[in-house]
Amino acid sequence: MTPRLMRRLRSVGLYAAGAAVFVFAVFPVYWMVATALKPQSEIFAPTPTLVPQAPTLEHFERVLSGVLIPGTSFWSFLTNSLIVTLGSVAVASVFALLAAVAVARFRFRLRTAFVVLLLIIQMVPMEAIIISLFLNFRQLELSTGLELIGNLSSVLIVYIAVSLPITIMFLRGFVAAVPRELEEAAAIDGAGHWTVFWRVLFPLVAPGMVAASIFAFITAWNEFIVAFVFLQTNSESYTLPVSLSYYFGRTGTEWGPIMAASTLLTIPVMAFFLFVQRRMVSGLTMGAVKG
Structure with a gap:
């Protein structure tokens, strides 16, 4: 294995590790925002969805209304x-x-x-x-x-x-x-x-x-x-x-x-x-x- 190929493999490994850390850190924030935009029926659906199927602001309206x-x-x-x-x-x-x-x-x-x-x-x-x-x-x-x-x-x-x-x-x-x-x-x-x-x-x-x-x-x-x-x-x-x-x-x-x-x-x-x-x-x- 040539030194150039080893450097490329090392770079790929570092980028992959960085991407994994980024996803691990950002996903909870994304899930929080996505859940806030889901209606109640979708939140408790048997099969969870990554992207809100019917986005709504009803939860924000309820929070802001106090x-x-x-x-x-x-x-x-x-x-x-x-x-x-x-x-x-x-x-x-x-x-x-x-x-x-x-x-x-x-x-x-x-x-x-x-x-x-x-x-x-x-x-x-x-x-x-x-x-x-x-x-x-x-x-x-x-x-x-x-x-x-x-x-x-x-x-x-x-x-x-x-x-x-x-x-x-x-x-x-x-x-x-x-x-x-x-x-x-x-x-x-x-x-x-x-x-x-x-x-x-x-x-x-x-x-x-x-x-x-x-x-x-x-x-x-x-x-x-x-x-x-x-x-x-x-x-x-x-x-x-x-x-x-x-x-x-x-x-x-x-x-x-x-x-x-x-x-x-x-x-x-x-x-x-x-x-x-x-x-x-x-x-x-x-x-x-x-x-």
Whole structure:
């Protein structure tokens, strides 16, 4: 077998593997959209079909009308999800960047213990602490008179706390990768600490903030258990994932509305990713030029 033929066979194998991975990743999304467009009779037909035979938008109309939960609508769920998601991403990104700079650039007592604590926190599943979190917020509500349970503020606080450890660790690597010589050169030229931070360090770390914000956005957007536990008493504060649970009834599961709502739930994530992807590329280019 000639080397040229081996290269061709290797290329064919790589393309075949790539195509298989692509189909494996994309097919669930396609099936979700296809099921959302199928009428109820076709969804439960004995022989499943890959392509909807009689496409319909009835499931989308039902989801958007919000008839399942009286006094609410899909748009209120969407607004609630955007509030807690964008709010947690913005706050966590700012505080995580400052903490990452402190951990990567400064030496202080218990710095190693702080980093280890961040790693340990990430290992604890939310299911293990959700009950204690709820009881603590309930006790705080009773002692202060603040309305926390059934309010988006409690979910926002938890989302920020959950996003901070992984975001700090993620940005710590970006900050540590920036050569100290760049900051020292700016300091020699007379730049102060904040000038060095904004003009030198921040542009180089900005791509890392974008990547971390994508992770934090997806995590908060898809989160269910915290929102379900904390918002159960107030249906007007439900997020989109919580509203989906109402399509799982005692008598059966309404797959059409579930797939339609899941399709609508996916659109903001895709839009956010496409939006920040351009910023990520421009940030990488800007950082390379400044470096």
